[in-house]
Amino acid sequence: MLEKIEKLKEEISGVIAGSLEEVEQLRIKYLSKKGSISALMADFRNVPAEQKKEVGQKVNELKTMVTEKIAALRESFALNGDRELEELDLTRTETPMELGTRHPLSIVKNEILRIFEGMGFTIAEGPEIEDDWHVFESLNFAPDHPARDMQDTFFISRNPADILLRTHTSSVQTRVMEKTQPPIRIVCPGRVYRNEAISARAHCFFHQVEGLYIDKNVSFADLKQVLLGFARQMFGPETKIRLRPSYFPFTEPSAEMDISCDICGGKGCAFCKWTGWVEILGCGMVDPNVLKACGIDPEIYSGYAFGMGIERITNLKYKVKDLRMFSENDVRFLREFEAAN
Ligand code: PHE
Numbered sequence: 001m002l003e004k005i006e007k008l009k010e011e012i013s014g015v016i017a018g019s020l021e022e023v024e025q026l027r028i029k030y031l032s033k034k035g036s037i038s039a040l041m042a043d044f045r046n047v048p049a050e051q052k053k054e055v056g057q058k059v060n061e062l063k064t065m066v067t068e069k070i071a072a073l074r075e076s077f078a079l080n081g082d083r084e085l086e087e088l089d090l091t092r093t094e095t096p097m098e099l100g101t102r103h104p105l106s107i108v109k110n111e112i113l114r115i116f117e118g119m120g121f122t123i124a125e126g127p128e129i130e131d132d133w134h135v136f137e138s139l140n141f142a143p144d145h146p147a148r149d150m151q152d153t154f155f156i157s158r159n160p161a162d163i164l165l166r167t168h169t170s171s172v173q174t175r176v177m178e179k180t181q182p183p184i185r186i187v188c189p190g191r192v193y194r195n196e197a198i199s200a201r202a203h204c205f206f207h208q209v210e211g212l213y214i215d216k217n218v219s220f221a222d223l224k225q226v227l228l229g230f231a232r233q234m235f236g237p238e239t240k241i242r243l244r245p246s247y248f249p250f251t252e253p254s255a256e257m258d259i260s261c262d263i264c265g266g267k268g269c270a271f272c273k274w275t276g277w278v279e280i281l282g283c284g285m286v287d288p289n290v291l292k293a294c295g296i297d298p299e300i301y302s303g304y305a306f307g308m309g310i311e312r313i314t315n316l317k318y319k320v321k322d323l324r325m326f327s328e329n330d331v332r333f334l335r336e337f338e339a340a341n
Helices: 002-013 020-031 036-046 049-080 104-118 146-150 170-179 220-235 288-293 310-318 331-335
Strands: 129-131 155-157 163-165 184-193 205-215 241-248 251-260 277-286 302-309
Touching (some): 020 049, 036 049, 104 310, 170 184, 170 205, 205 220, 220 277, 220 302, 241 277
Antiparallel strands (some): 129 163, 155 163, 184 205, 205 302, 241 251, 251 277, 277 302
16 A cells, blocks of 8 residues: 555656646546545555554645645646647746836926926925815905906805816915915916817816916016026027016916917917917916915015916927827827927
8 A cells, every 4th residue: 555655656746747638637537536546545444453544644645745736737737828838938027018108298297397496496286176265266366256257167066165176276376375485486287177168279178387486576577587598498599488468367467478489480470370479378476465365475575476288388399289189198199209208
């Protein structure tokens, strides 16, 4: 009996299988009811009583050995299908992964932020789901102010507080000013929402970067100089800017800024509608009412703010004609920005 066990042990340690099917045959041969191990068990009756303990142990060892061997063989095939073991390429990466490219809006956002960081601004962010106070009220929009109509808002709830999707990143201004005393010098990137029909030129969400600087003796000339620096770094050293008077409830005076058209160099073309200029942002001196609402003394401090659309800047830089391209995630479009990554 002990001899038989030893023989089987030897046999099994040398066993190989070429396929899952062969593994199954081995299982039947050794472990099934009619297999060699069951046969040994049947013989066990005849083992003299004083040997029973030793033989019993050996049979159990053998059984464990066969079970493990078969499990190991099966596993090697489960991992590799039916292929021959030699076909395994052990040099292959475990999880082949193709790296994507950065989204064009992220590329441009990062570039905008980098330029302002170079001028001493730090980055601040705020929530996309906002309340009326941070988006409108604190920014000098009176409850019945017609300027509220300038932005079609997605409301989430009217009661108890007006909860809405922010229509501009100016809400981050308020959040920072409420918590911090000047000097404040921040840029706030983020997604904003407006209830507009989706077309090549408008979308119900887009991205902005807002800038805010509050300190003693900040003037409109400071604003102009920072924006000129930005325009030249973003669009090239020859870029000219012009400011046109405009209106925003939260700034006074307010302006819109144009840059010289970089396609025709200012001579006039279809892109700039024959004006030589393209509009890129809104800006102005922070209204004293806004400073007051946020707990900053307008007798001591003054400041400027500006806000731009990242899609708009990206369109100007990369001539993307249809805004919808930015949210469709067509990889053919995204791959075009590989070089800019
Ligand atoms: N918040 C304005 C908008 O969304 C842009 C702006 C920001 C204008 C700061 C002036 C100052 O259109």
